[in-house]
Amino acid sequence: MADRPEPAAWSDRIMEPLAAPLVAVAATLVLFGAFMALAGHNPLEVYRLMGVGAFGSWFSCQNTLQRAAPLLLTALCTALPARMGLVIIGGEGAFVIGGLAAMAAGLPLVDAGLPPLVIQAVMALAGMAAGGALIATAGALRHWRGVNETISSLLLSSIAIAVMNQLVEGVMRDPTSLNKPSTRALPDPDMLGTMPGMDVHVGLAAGLVVCVATWLLMTRTTFGFAVRLVGGNLRAARLVGLPVGPMIVIVTALAGACAGLAGMVEVAAVQARANANIVAGYGVSGILVAFLARQNPLAVIPVAVILGGIGASGGLLQRRLDLPDAVVLVLQGILFVALLAGEGLPRWSEFRARIVR
Amino acid sequence: MSDVALAANLGLWTVPIAVVGGAIRVSTPFLFVSLGELVTEKSGRINLGLEGTLVMGAMSGFAGAWLSGSPWLGVLLAGLVGIALGALHAGICSLPRVNDIAVGIALMLFGTGLAFYLGKPLVQPKAPTLPALPLGWWSDIPQIRAALEVNGLFVIGLVLTPLLRWALSNTRWGMIVRMVGDSAEAARALGYSPLRVRLAATCFGGFMAGVGGSFLSLYYPGSWNEGLSSGQGITAVALVIFARWNPVGCFLASLLFGGAVALGPALQAVGVTAGAYLFNAAPYILTLVILILSSSSRHRIAGAPGELSVTR
Numbered sequence: 001m002a003d004r005p006e007p008a009a010w011s012d013r014i015m016e017p018l019a020a021p022l023v024a025v026a027a028t029l030v031l032f033g034a035f036m037a038l039a040g041h042n043p044l045e046v047y048r049l050m051g052v053g054a055f056g057s058w059f060s061c062q063n064t065l066q067r068a069a070p071l072l073l074t075a076l077c078t079a080l081p082a083r084m085g086l087v088i089i090g091g092e093g094a095f096v097i098g099g100l101a102a103m104a105a106g107l108p109l110v111d112a113g114l115p116p117l118v119i120q121a122v123m124a125l126a127g128m129a130a131g132g133a134l135i136a137t138a139g140a141l142r143h144w145r146g147v148n149e150t151i152s153s154l155l156l157s158s159i160a161i162a163v164m165n166q167l168v169e170g171v172m173r174d175p176t177s178l179n180k181p182s183t184r185a186l187p188d189p190d191m192l193g194t195m196p197g198m199d200v201h202v203g204l205a206a207g208l209v210v211c212v213a214t215w216l217l218m219t220r221t222t223f224g225f226a227v228r229l230v231g232g233n234l235r236a237a238r239l240v241g242l243p244v245g246p247m248i249v250i251v252t253a254l255a256g257a258c259a260g261l262a263g264m265v266e267v268a269a270v271q272a273r274a275n276a277n278i279v280a281g282y283g284v285s286g287i288l289v290a291f292l293a294r295q296n297p298l299a300v301i302p303v304a305v306i307l308g309g310i311g312a313s314g315g316l317l318q319r320r321l322d323l324p325d326a327v328v329l330v331l332q333g334i335l336f337v338a339l340l341a342g343e344g345l346p347r348w349s350e351f352r353a354r355i356v357r
Numbered sequence: 358m359s360d361v362a363l364a365a366n367l368g369l370w371t372v373p374i375a376v377v378g379g380a381i382r383v384s385t386p387f388l389f390v391s392l393g394e395l396v397t398e399k400s401g402r403i404n405l406g407l408e409g410t411l412v413m414g415a416m417s418g419f420a421g422a423w424l425s426g427s428p429w430l431g432v433l434l435a436g437l438v439g440i441a442l443g444a445l446h447a448g449i450c451s452l453p454r455v456n457d458i459a460v461g462i463a464l465m466l467f468g469t470g471l472a473f474y475l476g477k478p479l480v481q482p483k484a485p486t487l488p489a490l491p492l493g494w495w496s497d498i499p500q501i502r503a504a505l506e507v508n509g510l511f512v513i514g515l516v517l518t519p520l521l522r523w524a525l526s527n528t529r530w531g532m533i534v535r536m537v538g539d540s541a542e543a544a545r546a547l548g549y550s551p552l553r554v555r556l557a558a559t560c561f562g563g564f565m566a567g568v569g570g571s572f573l574s575l576y577y578p579g580s581w582n583e584g585l586s587s588g589q590g591i592t593a594v595a596l597v598i599f600a601r602w603n604p605v606g607c608f609l610a611s612l613l614f615g616g617a618v619a620l621g622p623a624l625q626a627v628g629v630t631a632g633a634y635l636f637n638a639a640p641y642i643l644t645l646v647i648l649i650l651s652s653s654s655r656h657r658i659a660g661a662p663g664e665l666s667v668t669r
Contacts, residue, residue: 329470344452
């Protein structure tokens with residue numbers, strides 16, 4: 001017990017944010033390993049195969065990055081509002097409605113024969129606007145009507161998915177898509193290209209840029225400071241005259257726009273059409289990425305790559321060990337639960353103080 | 358094709374009859390999840406993970422019925438699995454600095470993932486389903502008979518509703534749960550452990566959600582597959598808020614939601630096919646509208662437990 005607080009040791013500053021996630025990851029490896037052992041598989045073999053499936057070759061690395069790209073953006077849908085103390089879990093709906101809006105805006109331009117770059121730009125804007133509007137609704141309802149944003153964002157997400165299914169089945173349906181109702185396809189020349197030197201679409205670059213940009217916005221600008229103030233102490237933020245309502249709308253719109261952009265990339269670079277395939281769980285996994293990254297846009301990047309790798313290795317586990325594809329969901333679920341339980345452990349500095357003393 | 362002929366005879370009356378029948382059938386999972394969640398929320402906690410519990414209940418109920426040959430043993434197993442998941446939620450939430458909403462989201466993912474994994478071998482087999490009580494015996498019209506084929510679980514829910522209302526306001530246990538939910542401080546001052554009461558209340562919620570899930574796989578639709586739940590678990594959580602934490606309200610709201618879901622297929626049967634997906638989304642739209650109308654930015658929702666984070 002010192003009279004005045006000592007300056008935090010450098011190890012504290014590094015370990016404080018990392019300790020809980022690391023403990024959670026270690027606990028997950030043990031628990032999931034035990035689960036695999038109970039299912040009759042050698043856990044070490046499972047982990048080795050996951051490593052190979054995620055990062056074992058240039059091909060699997062590209063697969064990992066391809067899966068990480070949408071997670072970079074959908075994670076921000078949860079991470080940005082979290083800075084204001086809001087728990088938004090509607091990323092899946094913003095992703096889907098973003099993809100749908102992108103197709104709705106893009107196809108008439110294709111018919112009009114506009115150059116690909118114009119079409120892609122309009123598609124991206126449409127996707128961002130649709131996703132942004134969806135999540136901003138949850139933010140606005142929170143501020144002006146006091147509706148809990150977690151529940152409303154989830155409901156809005158389900159409604160958005162139903163709207164997509166309805167339109168793809170009805171007005172926007174391509175009559176030639178028989179088994180799986182879809183919109184018309186985006187012609188090849190108008191699709192988003194790949195990054196130089198690799199087989200991964202440019203959505204990866206977009207995701208990286210947006211992560212870095214939102215990190216700068218949240219940590220290096222006055223606006224970001226104000227956002228964190230609202231999240232830290234709402235009453236103080238009101239007292240200093242911050243426009244809390246408009247700020248909530250801006251941040252939730254930005255968050256939804258990120259997920260909407262991811263949806264646009266999904267239709268414009270991967271699927272070429274909007275159909276039920278775009279409800280692929282990227283929005284839901286994004287929630288886990290955001291929590292694992294402790295709602296830090298910069299930390300989202302490595303976490304998205306790791307979770308993209310877990311997803312990419314699912315196929316190999318299915319082929320080699322005959323495990324159901326849901327094994328990835330089990331691993332993600334255990335990881336999420338362990339992570340939150342880890343938040344309840346004593347903080348690193350308290351822990352270290354106990355040992356040193 | 359006699360069904361079509363009869364449908365033509367009854368004309369548009371088939372729609373309300375099918376909606377009533379559908380409301381009774383579809384409402385049962387809503388009713389069980391919401392009654393369970395009501396007790397959990399009354400103790401001051403919200404468990405968003407009931408969606409995962411519901412799916413786990415559907416899977417384990419089906420597995421239990423398939424392995425034992427008795428659907429009621431399946432229901433029991435589903436309830437026990439629900440208790441385990443409820444205990445997991447309450448256990449993690451009792452740690453310091455842990456947010457119950459976040460734990461709920463995590464358990465939603467965990468429960469559905471685990472159910473999909475363990476349920477892979479259950480997609481093919483057929484399990485014995487729960488029996489139905491033919492309450493439509495007095496009628497000659499097959500539509501009315503079909504509509505009034507009422508499941509035993511619905512009857513249990515019907516009985517449980519007033520019982521729960523009475524227990525919450527008149528029994529010692531009910532008062533302890535409500536006190537913990539309104540002020541943990543007061544409960545602690547009187548020597549009750551809020552964490553322990555919430556553990557019991559969350560386990561009760563898990564049990565009910567597990568049983569509600571088993572209804573899906575053992576009665577209607579009556580088989581196990583990964584698309585079984587269309588978000589009933591999460592809708593039921595919001596339904597409790599709509600019902601203002603009143604069991605009778607939960608019952609009526611469950612019927613309303615069940616009817617809303619049944620309206621789409623009922624209209625389809627008489628030839629109105631437009632908007633099938635939008636009808637599926639009816640419960641979400643209804644919930645959202647109701648939440649908007651019943652919430653206020655100035656004051657808490659009337660009747661909300663004081664400790665409940667979600668209404669703050």
